[in-house]
Amino acid sequence: MITEILLTALSPVSHHDPAVNDGSNTLTFLRHPQIVNTGSGELAEFDTSEFCIHFGVPSTVSDIFGDVGFADFVSVSLVRHIIEWYGTGNGTGLFSGINRYDMLASRLRSCATRANTLRGFYDTISRDLQLGVPPIDSDILLMHYFRLPQTIQIAAIDRLSRDYTSIISIARYWQKEAQRMHPAYATATGLPLLDKPLVQLVFETPDGLANQRRVVRIPAISANSVRHQMFRSPLWAHLTRLLGLTNVELPPAVEGIFVNGGNIKAGVKPPSSTAYHATMIRQKFPSLDLLGGVTNSFDLGESALNVHAWLVCKENATSFPDTAMRSGKLTNTALSAFDMLDNVTATRQATRHGDGQMIYNFETLIPGTQFYVRATCPDWTGELTMGALAAAVNEYNTMSKIGGQSARGYGLVDCDVINSQCYTDALEKYEKYLTDNKDALIEELVSGHLGAEIRVCS
């Protein structure tokens, strides 16, 4: 049984990547890797030597590229040019001072994460490192990068976002060796002159890029987050409202199982017949049958609800089922996810004594962005459980938000159920079940039994 919901952002959506901690002052939007069709036959006509002829490599460096692919070469070459153009003397912009390579590393990762073309990457890193316009001689070289097939550009950016530390080292070494080919530099530094000519590298094929299908990190909304915000949190709000739990104190594990699924207590031995107790609990509280959870000592088993959530964008256009596409409501499938990103700068005010002032940047998805949410329950799901699903969606409509920073106005969405399978009756039965059994259910919650014959939560 499938419920399809379309969320349309009414305010910018903030949803940071929890794993990013790179020292830069930009919090990037969450990205997930996925397969993307990146080209339309352009690689078949592309000859890597047309690019390599413009980017000769010192003979002492060429062997490093023996085992790497063309995309790696492109990424190293571009970073080497950035070092060459802006690294003279004490550097330019933020690429200056003793920490300049730390700055370069953090900005490389951040900018490569945010860009989907080499031109976009160059623009972003120039801005983030405050580099300014490069020397006029560099224009022709930049054009060679910007003209590369999109598949190769995406692959090179992917390398930059993941292997930025080693790319910097290789690029820096390349730059040093290139400098050593100038007699004046060798004399001034006392290093031996490198008098062998530049080597033009040859890449037979664009390293596995031939099928034009690449793994790309695309801005994404976490289904884990959607599951919490759209189903678990509203269901708990619905339950507390119908049972009147506002002033009732509950054991933390009872609240935990409804709020976030709970946590097993360390060192506790599960009782015998956990399957029996789990069945009793799932029957007593259909919302736990829908969403699952753990008691002090055992898991309730597989939840009935599977939640999938995808950004509506060009990169995901093949991910949506025909029913959703036919509805005509998914209007953003021609837009790239990267075109929907925006940068926001926020400030925190200083205290009267000047403490705590902060300026920071983060990425958002712009208003009008759409998210497709698919909630599926197996055919054997009980009617009260489906009623709980309907209650969650209804309740979510009153508090529709997605992502983070909702206290600051981010993530407000319009919720449109584009396909649901007849659960109005189930909703009425579920709410009637809760109100008819209100006192008994409160007793089960307060005691920590949750419908089992033993106390399972404390």
Place this chain on the structure above:
Amino acid sequence: MMMRHIPSIDRWDDVFNGLEMEPLIVRANMVHASAISVYSQRPIRLDALLAWVIVKLSLGNGVLDNGTMPLWTPLPIRSLWHDDIGRQLWASSALTPVTDNRDVVIQTKRSEFRHSNTKYRRDAGRWMSRMSPTPISVTDMCQAYVYGHKEWIEHLLAHVDAIGKHRSRGLGAVQSWEVISSDFDPIHTAIQDNVIQRELPVRSAHMLGMDTTTLPPSTPIAWYPPYWAPYNMEPGWTVGTFIGDFF
């Protein structure tokens, strides 16, 4: 140890008895925007998926009890071998990603309690907010080899909309299933190119024509659904084990 029987599951015996089996390739075409969470030591087993559907269809919304003996679960698949209590070594390989691009996504878990007492910490211990790294694989397709009944396998797989770990949190979404008639020997569902394609118990080695004196060391494995059940564990070889050029 004996085989456990549940009448509502046993009734599938009548459905599957006498079916004509054929070599099949089963493909799960994945939603491109959905990665799959699968651990290499614990691959997705096609027979376990089908057994899960049979059990769920048989029990309705119920769950299995805490039985400690193997459960008889009929499947529309040929058996390669069976042990003395009747567990079948089904002729179906693991369902493995065709292209395997490994990565990690982070899932978070936070505590925002309002109705319970305040005698707990949110920065440590049981109720601490957490970030869980989840290994994933980005792939177009997962594929398995099976010797079974095409229509019934298609019918049962139609109930499966996601595979792998963390299905409820958006991972492993299946766009469509394909069951394609093929041409191979049933034994290829277990061993291909000297690499084990499904868990094999040591006890089955002689039947499969393997020379047990030259095989790699065994490890505790399950080879019959449910694969997580301790009562199904015994010495054997995991998927991906190279067994040499003797077969």
